[in-house]
Amino acid sequence: MARKVREAERALPYTYDRGKEIALGADGTPTSSLDKLAEDAILEVVMERDLPFNILSEEAGMINRGKDRTLVIDPIDGTQNAIMGVPFYSVSLALGTKSMKDVEVALVQNLVTGDTYYAEKGMGAYLNGARIRVRSCSPQDIMFLMYMGLYSAPETFQIMKRARRSRALGCASLEMCLVAEGRADAYYINCDVYEKAIRVVDIAASALVLREAGGEIVSLDGRSLDMGFNLKERSNYLAYGDEKIRKVVM
Amino acid sequence: MARKVREAERALPYTYDRGKEIALGADGTPTSSLDKLAEDAILEVVMERDLPFNILSEEAGMINRGKDRTLVIDPIDGTQNAIMGVPFYSVSLALGTKSMKDVEVALVQNLVTGDTYYAEKGMGAYLNGARIRVRSCSPQDIMFLMYMGLYSAPETFQIMKRARRSRALGCASLEMCLVAEGRADAYYINCDVYEKAIRVVDIAASALVLREAGGEIVSLDGRSLDMGFNLKERSNYLAYGDEKIRKVVM
Numbered sequence: 001m002a003r004k005v006r007e008a009e010r011a012l013p014y015t016y017d018r019g020k021e022i023a024l025g026a027d028g029t030p031t032s033s034l035d036k037l038a039e040d041a042i043l044e045v046v047m048e049r050d051l052p053f054n055i056l057s058e059e060a061g062m063i064n065r066g067k068d069r070t071l072v073i074d075p076i077d078g079t080q081n082a083i084m085g086v087p088f089y090s091v092s093l094a095l096g097t098k099s100m101k102d103v104e105v106a107l108v109q110n111l112v113t114g115d116t117y118y119a120e121k122g123m124g125a126y127l128n129g130a131r132i133r134v135r136s137c138s139p140q141d142i143m144f145l146m147y148m149g150l151y152s153a154p155e156t157f158q159i160m161k162r163a164r165r166s167r168a169l170g171c172a173s174l175e176m177c178l179v180a181e182g183r184a185d186a187y188y189i190n191c192d193v194y195e196k197a198i199r200v201v202d203i204a205a206s207a208l209v210l211r212e213a214g215g216e217i218v219s220l221d222g223r224s225l226d227m228g229f230n231l232k233e234r235s236n237y238l239a240y241g242d243e244k245i246r247k248v249v250m
Numbered sequence: 251m252a253r254k255v256r257e258a259e260r261a262l263p264y265t266y267d268r269g270k271e272i273a274l275g276a277d278g279t280p281t282s283s284l285d286k287l288a289e290d291a292i293l294e295v296v297m298e299r300d301l302p303f304n305i306l307s308e309e310a311g312m313i314n315r316g317k318d319r320t321l322v323i324d325p326i327d328g329t330q331n332a333i334m335g336v337p338f339y340s341v342s343l344a345l346g347t348k349s350m351k352d353v354e355v356a357l358v359q360n361l362v363t364g365d366t367y368y369a370e371k372g373m374g375a376y377l378n379g380a381r382i383r384v385r386s387c388s389p390q391d392i393m394f395l396m397y398m399g400l401y402s403a404p405e406t407f408q409i410m411k412r413a414r415r416s417r418a419l420g421c422a423s424l425e426m427c428l429v430a431e432g433r434a435d436a437y438y439i440n441c442d443v444y445e446k447a448i449r450v451v452d453i454a455a456s457a458l459v460l461r462e463a464g465g466e467i468v469s470l471d472g473r474s475l476d477m478g479f480n481l482k483e484r485s486n487y488l489a490y491g492d493e494k495i496r497k498v499v500m
Binding site: 080084088110112143149160178183 | 330331333334335336337338360362363365393396398399400402404406407410411413414415416417418419420428431433434
């Protein structure tokens with residue numbers, strides 16, 4: 001499925017308007033032409049092969065096919081990067097039954113470089129086939145990845161100042177995979193508008209990758225994060241590799 | 251020269267330690283093994299062909315070869331991205347005599363994608379051979395690129411909140427090229443520590459690309475930015491495509 005998305009996206013002409021808002025998605029936000037193209041590529045595989053899953057997607061919502069398991073997809077995470085020409089956006093796929101915590105397999109692929117993060121519950125996390133693990137943090141050398149934008153809560157700036165370096169890369173799933181890979185120490189999102197926080201489709205896959213690499217994701221009151229398979233629930237959170245990061249942030 | 255840098259970097263094995271600090275550069279900051287490798291690739295071309303330029307580089311400082319013109323180079327902008335595996339870092343090359351404003355030709359290349367920005371004074375700016383121009387800003391849809399980090403002045407967060415979207419991508423030269431290309435509206439850097447602000451090597455090339463694309467770079471007191479060819483001078487600044495952005499920021 002990821003390959004189909006990548007092929008479809010790579011084949012677009014330079015002049016294609018990736019950002020054209022063509023509809024309102026099931027989650028209430030506008031669907032861009034690129035999101036739709038990517039979602040269609042995935043749905044086609046599921047339908048053609050009659051795969052035994054329901055589907056939960058940002059744009060199409062829940063497609064109940066009467067199955068036990070649900071494929072949770074974010075066809076494009078980082079749509080604005082794709083529009084801007086920043087080579088940092090992904091497709092996310094996760095397979096589970098009811099919530100983030102029961103996801104069995106997960107895949108996140110950088111659609112430009114092709115780098116593929118994969119995890120299987122209890123079996124570890126992998127980048128392009130090689131095992132990955134979080135790093136332990138050096139307090140003097142912390143790299144934070146963060147959501148920074150119109151809806152950032154003011155604490156965001158204070159917390160940013162506790163790290164040596166920070167980035168706001170605009171693609172939560174890949175940012176969490178960088179933490180899983182031990183390239184960065186944390187990803188933090190704190191929106192002061194509930195409707196702008198993260199949904200399960202955005203992070204169902206990257207959460208398993210991070211947890212299987214030895215990291216954890218907690219809500220901002222410190223509880224291990226779980227989110228049901230629906231588009232209503234939103235959450236702010238901290239994703240980290242090393243427990244020590246909790247004290248730095250909270 | 252850019253091709254030589256890209257080839258050298260692409261050929262590195264996955265296990266190569268790009269971030270190893272191997273020396274102190276002429277600018278007083280540590281030189282990583284990757285910076286050194288890239289600088290050597292450029293110096294080799296200049297020396298082998300005995301090109302008629304002096305060289306000003308982040309790591310080697312000013313190499314006075316008794317010539318009229320100086321090649322101002324930033325072998326790698328975005329070293330931390332290269333270390334983290336974020337595909338957004340560049341090589342910058344600018345040729346001029348005394349300061350940023352007399353740069354005649356400039357080139358910035360994304361070392362992962364190979365995308366190449368080029369400008370010649372009075373002749374326009376180009377991406378992969380096609381003319382680029384800044385965009386006019388839509389006040390409701392502003393995209394800011396910013397420096398966000400340990401040394402960000404507090405105003406940074408307030409200014410960020412005036413845009414619909416923001417990113418901190420960690421590579422000033424490519425971020426300015428995104429403004430030149432009309433993909434983003436501004437790049438803003440405001441460090442409260444002088445020694446952490448930008449040097450001429452970082453932006454000599456991207457400044458010409460942006461100006462030739464119709465944009466401007468101003469210091470934070472609103473004057474058109476110029477910087478002499480040396481490593482001592484530092485500056486904060488706002489780079490924008492559309493004049494309207496000045497009122498949004500200042």
